[in-house]
Amino acid sequence: MTQVQLRQVRKQFGRFTAIENIDLDIRSGELVALLGPSGCGKTTTLRMIAGLESPTTGGIFFDDQDVSEVAVQDRNVGMVFQRYALFPHMTVEKNIAFGLSVRGTPKSEIKTRLDEIIDVVQLGEFRHRFPAQLSGGQMQRVAIARTLITKPTVLMMDEPLANLDTKLRGEMRRFIRTLQQRLGITTIFVTHDQVEAMELADRVAVIFGGHLAQFDAPEALYRHPASVDVADFMGASNIVPATLSGDDTIITSFGTLKVNRQEGMSSGAKVYAMLRNEGIDIHAAEGEAAPHLIDGRIVARDFFGASVNYVVECGDTRIIVTEQSRRLLDVGMDVRLDIAAERIWLMTG
Structure with missing residues (x-):
């Protein structure tokens, strides 16, 4: 489990400031939601933590070690995106094991870890199916399992439920929360959905226009917003x-x-x-x-x-x-x- 800290992180694209001096302390094993309207900077923040973008100024720390200039492949983070990006010609188990296969992991270890993770995400009866034979929720679980099998120290999810219908979104929220608590992995979750953030997260970081408006537990955020803007956004x-x-x-x-x-x-x-x-x-x-x-x-x-x-x-x-x-x-x-x-x-x- 890894503690993640952002210290006065600022990100500029040309003359446009996407993120303005954000400070965050994400505890080890905590699930934090980055919440805000489209274009507020939440995905940019996630990408900087992952190493897909570099901060213009400020620092990003994993367990007090500065990783601001560490390449994404050396941070041991896992990313789950909105699009599942599964290989249509591969079965569920081959999709999940793909990351280990390209790393040259021994077949015996792949089998052990594959059996473990398929059990964790409850896909045992679907392991020999192809993506076209799965529901949206099942495909999302495959995408999550493919990330978790590499044993990342930080799990990051960028609006992974956006393509699901209302019923499936509710089921997947419960699944992700249960899974995260079982594994105890530090998780950062991007969403623009207030209900999703409050149901999933231990704490929620509300971002407006690149600024951190409030970072608090869901109940405190809902009952005691720091500003009119936060209160209005929470609805x-x-x-x-x-x-x-x-x-x-x-x-x-x-x-x-x-x-x-x-x-x-x-x-x-x-x-x-x-x-x-x-x-x-x-x-x-x-x-x-x-x-x-x-x-x-x-x-x-x-x-x-x-x-x-x-x-x-x-x-x-x-x-x-x-x-x-x-x-x-x-x-x-x-x-x-x-x-x-x-x-x-x-x-x-």
Whole structure:
């Protein structure tokens, strides 16, 4: 298992700066996702760690040893790409063993390692099939096995699930996570899918425009984003401007809400409040109004099967509320929203 560190890594292509002074500490045996929109620099970062690109400035370290100028073939890393690139004329086992064969590995060792890895990726019954006889998920497992059989110290995956349908993506996410935990191999995974990153990773590095916006555990990233940009990118949240009044109250355009005190914010500060869709309780507007309830009216409803989204108009603000679809409220219905203080996260920008 290998620890990977990036120290003030910068990458320029001509006048274009793809990566700007990124620092990362990836622990030994950890699975880290590089997450961000297309063109943000996450694949460039992965390629520099692999040795396929060299940093313009800064350093890349494996276990405290500078590998910035070490050739890719000497880093003992494994890469799994979006395209499987399997040899169509070779069986599963020959595809998997190809890397060892070209290295001149003894046949007896190849057989031993091949049997081990085929068992690990659960491809025993498919070992004599050709790629055209496999599903997308099975082909992806072959590609992963072909990389793992060479025993890399760091496994890197560049959007490997992008070509799979929704059901297969879910299955492969669980497979990759289980496999990584079983092997304990340091893994770096590139994706633009927030759900994929949160389900797979121990920690997630969010990258915008070549800058590291936040590096945190999935739950912390989701509940306590460092900025409005991160909160917006992670989705499923209402972000509204507010003014902090005292230590535990914010004033918004649609009412006053209780909040938990947050360090570094003083009364009168202009802030942004993140209200997670699923963290808001919606009630029929019956009985007397309470100070902590927000009055509104449902103006739209989107049914997603297991869940339903309500668009609630509160004054001049529209708030999205998500709840399980055990009931359906009607469009046009007057409602009250209950937002507990611990479900509100404040940001300054």
